[in-house]
Structure formats: structure tokens, C-alpha cells
Amino acid sequence: MQNYENNLSSGIEKYILELFDDRDENDEENFISLRRKDLAEMFGCVPSQINYVLRSRFSPERGYLIESRRGEYGYIKILRISFDGTEEKKEHINDIVGDEISVRNACRLLEFLRERDFITDRERLLIEIALKNQYSSSNEDIAALLKKMLNVLINPEDK
């Protein structure tokens, strides 16, 4: 119907992701750096807009870490953390699910895991049905079930 992701923040997000793509071909470094001021100017926006994009799209739970410096020669460095090992993946997932999570946030997480190809759409469907099926759907119960289901998918012997 509409092009719903044509907003400023998503544009900046895409640009940053492109920077990562360009970088990947050349060498192994999994970070990029930029100047907040320049990026803001390029997109014709206020500098704090960049902070918003970083906070909302390049957060640790999405697999990114930010390093920066102010003043002259200031910069922002965005690191993409990789989850190669099974244990790393498990830890990361258990961390971001935590001890309790709302159904809404669980669905958001599933959306993200699908984007990263951790799970398929069919698997996502099954997990959502299971989460919504729970009668006593306290956020603790939701987190427990979600972690069970995700952990079983990450097990290497299943692949």
C-alpha cells in the first residue's frame, strides 16, 4: 500500500547498514565510524537525530555496541558483534529475553530474529501461537517458554 519505511530514521539506518556492507568486502573489521555532525548534515536533520537512530536501531540487544568521543576529532564508532558460537547465541538470547517479557516484546524479538535468519517465518508462527496459548500468561511464564523454544533451535545437533 504505502512505502512505510521512508522516514528519516529508517533512511539513516539503511545508510549505516550500507556502510557495513561496503566494509565487509574489503577486510575483516566489523565496525564502521562516522561523524555525527556530517551525517546529520547529509540527511538535513538535527544531530541528536543520529543518537535516536543509534539508540533505537543499533542497540546491544540488536547486536551492536557504540563507542564515541566528543570534541575535536570526535567520532562515533559502531561495532557489530557476531554470535558465531552456539554458546554465544544462547547467552545472547537468554540475556535479551531476561526473566520476564511481555508478549508484545516477545513478538518484536521474534521479528528481529527472523530478520537475522535465526528462525523461519513458520517457526515464528509456532512460537507466537504457543506464547498466546498460555492461560496463566504472566511475563515470567512467557519468558520461560520463549527461552525454551529458542534454545532448542540453537542447538547444533538439530541442524
Place this chain on the structure above:
Amino acid sequence: MQNYENNLSSGIEKYILELFDDRDENDEENFISLRRKDLAEMFGCVPSQINYVLRSRFSPERGYLIESRRGEYGYIKILRISFDGTEEKKEHINDIVGDEISVRNACRLLEFLRERDFITDRERLLIEIALKNQYSSSNEDIAALLKKMLNVLINPEDK
């Protein structure tokens, strides 16, 4: 049976299904997106009516996933993961599972379905976890959940 002809919700449902039809001819994307506000205006109803339609007709159990954002550039994205299976197919599944089933027999059935490549190993594991997780795991509840999950996965597209 209910009157599917003359109510608002069914009209909105049909409109959304038409959006999918239009989309299918053009390209491969299995989703459509819309603005809740616009759709409500188009049908001359309150916006929360749209949520009702989504909840009652485009649920995960029926093979749909919803993604949405609020605020400026907000949207609702509806993904169709599986087409609704034929009635025969669904009846077949419902016959096999029955009104009640033990977890043990459910697992046997899942193994059978896996051997026939109706489901993957990962999907089998997810369903088993969901079944075993139910607190009040009466055989009726197990059958109900199992049917929900299988109905969504087993459809004519698969074979």
C-alpha cells in the same frame, strides 16, 4: 453460521484479502501494509475496529503475523505465512488428532509427520515443547493446541 455478508468486520477482512490478491499477481512478497487510520476512515469506523479484525481474522492461528509501528510513519504490516488449508486437509488433521490425545501419542504423530516431510525437525521440537509446557495438560487441551499448530503448518503448498 454467522452472517458474513453484512457486517463491517467481514467487509474489512475482504478488503484486506483483496490487497493480498492484488499483490500476488505482481510480485513474490507475502505481505501487505496499511495505515490503521486510513483504513478506518475508508470504512467510516473507529480505528480500533481494525484491531478487532486483525485479532479475530488475521491471527497466527490462521497463518498470519502482524508487525506494526506507532507514531509518525506508523503502519501495520500483515504477513501471510501459510494459506488457509483446504477443508479436507484440516478435517484430516482434526480426525487424526481427535478431541483428545496424550503427549506421548502426539509425539508419535509428530515423528510420523516429520518422516513424511510435513514438518521439519525444528518445528517438531517447537511443537513438543509447547505441548509439554501446558500446565493444565488435559488431553483435550493438548489436542486443541496441537491442532492449532498443525493446521497452520500443513497446507496444500507443502506437497
Place this chain on the structure above:
DNA sequence: ATTTTAAAAGTCAAAATTAATCAAAAATTT
């Protein structure tokens, strides 16, 4: 060596905009 200055980036909150939730009322079906 210390202070000043200019150039970054960070923080925070308001405003605008949009969707979600929830429960009561109304309509329909059983």
C-alpha cells in the same frame, strides 16, 4: 603549565503523530 576557546557529541524533554488496549454497549446467533 594553565587557561581559554571552539568543536564536537550527549542528554533530555516537549510536541506531533500514530497504533494498542480495554471495557461497555449493541447486535447477532444459538
Place this chain on the structure above:
DNA sequence: AAATTTTTGATTAATTTTGACTTTTAAAAT
């Protein structure tokens, strides 16, 4: 008549944009 589904609207929550104010940094000036 009871149960279920649909409709409605008031309230709440989330997202994005913007800008005023703060903090940090390193070079330049003293």
C-alpha cells in the same frame, strides 16, 4: 434467554522529530 461476536470510544503507549542545554575533548593562547 444466554452466549458470542461486533462496534464504539476513552484512555494509554510508542515512535519520531526537534531544539535547548550540557559535557567532553584537544588545540590555541597565555
